[in-house]
Amino acid sequence: MRCKCLTSIVAGVLAVTFVSWTSGAVHAATPPDGAVAPARISGRSPQDATPTTTPIKHLVIIFNENVSFDHYFATYPNAPNPLGEPAFTAAPRTPSVNNLANANLLTNNPNFTNTANGTDAAEPFRLDRTQANTADQNHAYTAEQQAYNGGKADLFPKFTGKGTSGGVGAFGTKGQVMGYFDGNTVTAMWRYAQHFAMSDNAYTDTYGPSTPGALNVIAGQTNGLQLVATTKKPSTLAAVSYYMNDGQAGVTMINDVDPGYDVCSVPADQGMMTGKNIGDLLNDAGITWGGFMGGFNLQTKNANGTTGCKRSTDSAIVGAKVVDYIPHHNWFQYYESTANPTHARPSSMRTIGYSYEHDGNTRDRANHQYDLPDFYRAVKAGNFPAVSFVKLPAYQDGHAGYSDPLDEQAGTVELINFLQQLRDWRSTAVIVTWDDSDGWYDHTFAKPTNPSADAEADQLDGPGKCGTGTPLAGVQGKPVNGRCGPGTRIPFLVISPWVKPNSVTHTLITQASVVRFIEDNWLHGGRLGDGSFDAGAGSIMDMFDFSSGGKAVPIYLDPVSGDPVSKPPRP
């Protein structure tokens, strides 16, 4: 075994030596910034040695897909527990959350009574565990604004109703956007909420789908899109596209487009972002970090024989093969400084998280972008980066239409079971949150703090109106359109020994609050600037209790049922 490892390390090193890095401008040879991999891992880890504001030395962000808060927590903590399904009984003193049940909106819902929804009008309804495989909803920037209808949140069936149909065994109905799961399906999420901390007031920074969410959670900024290739015109009501003019001769990304130059991207439509993301700041400070995207390693061959960009996994629940890697979810690929467009492999597990190999000169080819198995391998080998952004392979990311809550639960639970067994768990926090709401109904509305007034794309308060006032600056320092938000409410869980167990915070936070936490913990409160949402984002610090000594106890769950298991499962 040892021999094999050595051989592969040698091979990796040789590969680095002989493969010339074509994008030289990005990866200048002199290291002014970026961490250098240690020659070997022993004693106190570099992450533990790095000063932090809190006892948290490792942050793992599990960034799942397309769930609104009410879609998973509408009746929390009460579930009907039908025979044969994982049963859920609330712990004593479970705090009340702002959901459909407590807002008394399970019946006489305005989405049912507002006749503008036509025959799609529907009351909220329970989705059964057997209905985990649902159709996908419309979650475009403009459609979501229209569904919120100036804050009345009563036009979801009309504007974000059914999109694609899902697999052959999927459930679909008119008004399906009103469906919600409960503790008999998203059992693990409910159990984590019971044992750790949850927010019931977390929002996407802007309206819109995956890519804007992916950018906001690392950069708090969706302005500054550069079109690498496009077949589209700026978004209009009639012809939706992924970008709009920002009103200052620039472009804001409002919907999904693949990252430029990524070998897996659709050639005809690609974009890159100008400006900085949190990876740049971590590099400046020499802090280890990584983006761990399921499906990123193009050399891996799956059990079904697929490999490369088309690598896929068969999901028994979806009833289909689902491609593992989705380029338009890959946060860091949109920035030249943090991209790995060829999906180059790290030279070894020891360089995971680092900009340079241990010689201090050789730029690691992966440039902080890895596959999810790399995370497990590196951490098992004692190399646990300070900040890890994780995207599960697509069939597990929770996105209706090609993934589902049960596959999502399996991937999420497996990772959290693994992390809770680490010696480093005592200095770890896991954030589980989502990139957008999928358009699923949620009853709460956050009045936009950052307005936008594009005549076509903005419709929240009528044509050309989403909030009032002057918008934040874009990357060029001038107020820009296209970032109207907060957008839609999403679940947000923090799992760590340091959280307040079974607590629910009501502080308004957004995806950029993740950026802010990283900055507050590792970077002395430094900010990205250039109009990033990080400057005004709420703090998640009230979900923790750092005076407690970190006593929230781990809970190990069965990945399939979400029920607790007594023994920590072997990873």
Next chain:
Amino acid sequence: MLLAALTGGLLAVVVRSPLPLDAWAAHPQASFLLSLGKNPFPVRLVRPPVAPLSAMAQLGRQVFFDASLSSSGRLSCASCHSPEHAYGPPGDDPVMTGGAILSRQGLRAVPSLMYLERQPNFSVGPDDDETENVSPALLAAQSFSAPRAKKTARDTAQSAANLVPQGGLFWDGRVDTLQDQALFPLLSPFEMDGGSIEAEAARLRQAPYAHLLIQLFGAAVFESPRMTVAEALFAVARYQIEDPSFHPYSSKYDAWLEGTARLSQAELRGYLLFNDPAKANCAGCHLDQANGDGLPPLFTDDQFEALGVPRNMALNVNRDPAWFDLGVCGPIRNDMADQTQYCGMFLTPTLRNVATRRVFMHNGIYHTLQQVMDFYNLRDTDPGAIYPTGAGGKVEKFNDIPPSYRTNTDTVDPPLDRTLGEKPANSEQDLQDIIAFLKTLTDGYRPGSGGGAP
């Protein structure tokens, strides 16, 4: 002497076997095992998980067998999708009859409900997960000028990239989910003839299993007729997904794939012809190998084909010479009418349990496998044996497709690439052997029971 006898014996095996000599030369050991009817490369098949039916699926089973949902009170899902007949039609009528007094003829042969648990959504190929926002109509438009790879049993990867429609349910792929599929027969005036969603919801409210609907979906389930019907039909879909009888993968061929059954010599010859691009080439579309992760083959590539089978005058609707059932481009399906390059195309069905059927092709024109074999074998070499002869003594080839769309028919995939008067691809014995092989696709095989089901 002994050596000579052995050599002679082996030679006899080689010569008598249906395997080509180059196969013997390249893979002698595998060829030897194969010539004995054994699978030289057994695989482990991964079948769908079997678990007790969920409450949802149990509800679905009751709906599936509920004839009170039809206007006649005599038709349930199971009437046409008979569990005793591989969830296909119970008799040999080309189409079923329904309506209030079971007098109205359907338009197409009843497809089996089996082996749909992995059916992909309708799309226009090639498979491309990134283009989720591109409409089928747009891709279809591109296909007008796109070249099409020939489908052969040896290279199905190539044809998977063809810009042809694939997936979906019904003969024309017009819906994607089993739930949506179930609604059509429920409301069709010549099937269960339910009248309206509201009427069906009212029937469901009176059903003996109404309490199960309330248990699973809450009392509000009966407040919206759409929701009532959607939930009930999802339950039916769930029954089809969960109940192993819809996808047992228990044929002799499955056992052979796993190395636990031996093919007879006729079955083996049929299997080789089925896979031979120069002969029957059935496997070009009816894929017969397990994929990489052991999912059993479905005997379809899920693509659409215009075979141009003869018009079936047993269908009343066909008495109108202006009426044509053109599959993907209409008239039952109505969203692809402009895509005339797909006129005449129908979804390639699975061949699993095909030997239990007595109705074949979308219009039910054939009633025996022999007729089906003859169609493929003689369509181009001797069309007079397949199609009627018109007034002027002219054979009316492709008479169920209007002349302007006849170029849509498949004339490139062997054996449909032959010409008039050419020797048919398969001999009469070949056809019998292929039928023998097709009988190994019948579920319910028990070791020692011979060809098909007990």
